[in-house]
Amino acid sequence: MAESSRDLTLRRIREALQQPAPQPAAPDFAAPLFPAPADELAVAFAESFVRSGGVFYYCTSEEHFFDQLFTYKKEKGLDNLFVWEPELKKLLHTGGIGFVGDETDWIAKADAGLTTCEALVARTGSVLVSAGTASGRRLSIYPDQHLVLARTSQVVADIGDGLRTVQQRHGDKLPSMISLTTGPSRTADIEKTLVLGAHGPRSIVLFLLDDEAASQAPA
Numbered sequence: 001m002a003e004s005s006r007d008l009t010l011r012r013i014r015e016a017l018q019q020p021a022p023q024p025a026a027p028d029f030a031a032p033l034f035p036a037p038a039d040e041l042a043v044a045f046a047e048s049f050v051r052s053g054g055v056f057y058y059c060t061s062e063e064h065f066f067d068q069l070f071t072y073k074k075e076k077g078l079d080n081l082f083v084w085e086p087e088l089k090k091l092l093h094t095g096g097i098g099f100v101g102d103e104t105d106w107i108a109k110a111d112a113g114l115t116t117c118e119a120l121v122a123r124t125g126s127v128l129v130s131a132g133t134a135s136g137r138r139l140s141i142y143p144d145q146h147l148v149l150a151r152t153s154q155v156v157a158d159i160g161d162g163l164r165t166v167q168q169r170h171g172d173k174l175p176s177m178i179s180l181t182t183g184p185s186r187t188a189d190i191e192k193t194l195v196l197g198a199h200g201p202r203s204i205v206l207f208l209l210d211d212e213a214a215s216q217a218p219a
Contacts, residue, residue: 041122041155042208048125052183055205065149065207066095069114072147072205073097080109082143085116085134091149113139114147118169118178119162120155120208126182127206128162132175140181146201151211 046056057072059065069092073081083089083099092099092114099114100106115135119128127148131137140146156162159180166178184203 041157042152042210045120045122045125045155046208048122049120049127049183049206050125052125053204054125054183055203057205057207059207059209062091062095062209065209066097068207069095069097069147076112076145078111078145080106080111081147082106082110082113082139084113084136084139088114088116088149107142110143112145112147113143114149115140117148117150117154119165120150120206121157121159121162121180122155123158124180124182126159126162126180127204128159128166129179129181130166130170130175131177132166132170137177140179141201144201145203145205146181147205147207149207149209151209153211 046058050056057065057068059068072078081097081099082103083092083101084103089099089101100109113135115129116133117127117129118132120126121128127150129140129148154165156165162180163178166174181204184201
C-alpha cells in the first residue's frame with residue numbers, strides 16, 4: 001500500500017533524526033574578540049566613544065592639544081580646571097594653559113577635572129581609569145566635567161587587554177580602584193526620564209594625542 005503523505009513525512013523526520021547533527025566549530029578562546037589592525041583601533045575607539053555620548057578631540061601634536069583645550073575651556077566658561085598629576089601640570093605650563101593645581105575649595109569650585117587614564121578600549125569606547133595616579137579616585141568622578149588626555153598608543157582592542165595593561169604597569173601593587181567609564185554618568189531609574197550626572201560627571205571629553213605622529217615629526 002502506498003505511503004500516505006503523513007507517513008512519508010514521519011519517515012523523513014525519523015531518518016533525519018538518525019543522522020548526527022553537525023556540531024559547531026570549537027571556539028578559539030585565544031582569538032581576539034575585536035580583531036582589527038592596530039592603525040584602525042583609534043578610529044574604532046573614537047566611533048564607540050562618541051556613540052556612547054562622549055566628546056572627542058583628535059590632536060596631531062601637543063601644540064594642537066593646547067589649542068583644542070584652550071578653545072574648549074573658553075567655549076564652556078571653565079574658570080576652574082583642576083589638574084593634580086605632576087606630568088599634566090608640567091605639560092599645561094608649557095602650553096600656557098591655566099589650571100588649578102591644588103585642592104583649595106575644590107569641591108565648591110570643581111567645574112572640571114583633567115586626568116590621564118590607564119587605557120582606552122576600542123570595542124566599548126570606554127576609558128579605563130584607576131586610583132594609581134595623583135588624580136586618585138576623586139578627580140574623575142566629582143567634577144561636573146571629566147576631561148581626559150590620552151595617547152593613541154594607549155588604545156587597546158578589548159577590556160581584557162586594558163586590564164592586562166594595568167597589571168603590567170602596576171604589577172603586584174594594583175590600584176585600589178579600577179573603573180571603566182563609558183560615556184557620561186546617566187540614569188533613567190525615575191519615571192524612565194534620562195538624567196545626566198546622577199552618579200558622576202555630566203560629560204566626558206577626551207583629547208586623543210597622536211603620539212605616533214608626534215614621534216615621527218621632524219626635529
